[in-house]
Amino acid sequence: MADILIDHVHKRFPIPEGEVVALKDINLDIAQGEFVCLLGPSGCGKSTLLNAIAGFSNPTDGTITVGGKAVTGPGPDRGMVFQEYALFPWMTVAKNIRFGLEIKGMANDAADARVTELLDMLGMREFANRFPKDLSGGMRQRVAIARVLALDSPVLLMDEPFGALDALTRRSLQDELLKIWSRLGKTIVFVTHSIEEAIYLADRIIVLTYRPGTVKSDVRVEMARPRDAASPEFNALKRELSRLVTEEQQRHEAAERAGLTTD
């Protein structure tokens, strides 16, 4: 069953010289429980598409439907995790996770139980009373994920959530996310620049073109998990995707040289 339906979506941004066509006729059908990565170089419209699914910025044309309902704005059915750890610095880890539950009006005992469950799920119990400034980047991003999971949205939207982390921390968060995904059965749309990250995580990788942003390729990743980045299959797919992304990166660089972009 389609969980996210993207139907003839276009997004144009007006600029002094005319307009930027960030997305052009995007059509995608994402199944419930599917893990999809949006891949491409800077400026190819990954965040624009994710923000449109989130309802932060509506398409110029076309429609997006999530769980059978047309997206017209943000909603509790879609949780978003950003690259920047969007935590409240004045709240402890536990309070940060609890915040959304309080807004939802969840009873105290139930909220306490939910926070404990999430702290355990993400291996953060001993960090419950720390403040974000006292945490590593990886830990902060765990809190950001827990905070979104607290709301139990069926769809998780993730905009380069691990982009600022070192390689080892990144791998451990990727593994954590895969565990959570297989346990909770969420639909995930995950934006990344990293070909390796996309192959490690996704059921399906959507490669976007640079200006206008269109679907260049829609690749199913059939490898069993956990995936071995050193395996021949992994490397064959990495080569194929590198070729596709490099073509778009070159178009991006040509636009930069022509002074057409600051992306």
Ligand SMILES: Nc1ncnc2c1ncn2[C@@H]1O[C@H](COP(=O)(O)OP(=O)(O)OP(=O)(O)O)[C@@H](O)[C@H]1O
């Ligand atoms: N508010 C805006 N006004 C004008 N142009 C915009 C605006 N937002 C995005 N764009 C342009 O739309 C295109 C797509 O941008 P977007 O941020 O979605 O790309 P991206 O693939 O997410 O890039 P990155 O990986 O660098 O975040 C870019 O060319 C960008 O310059």
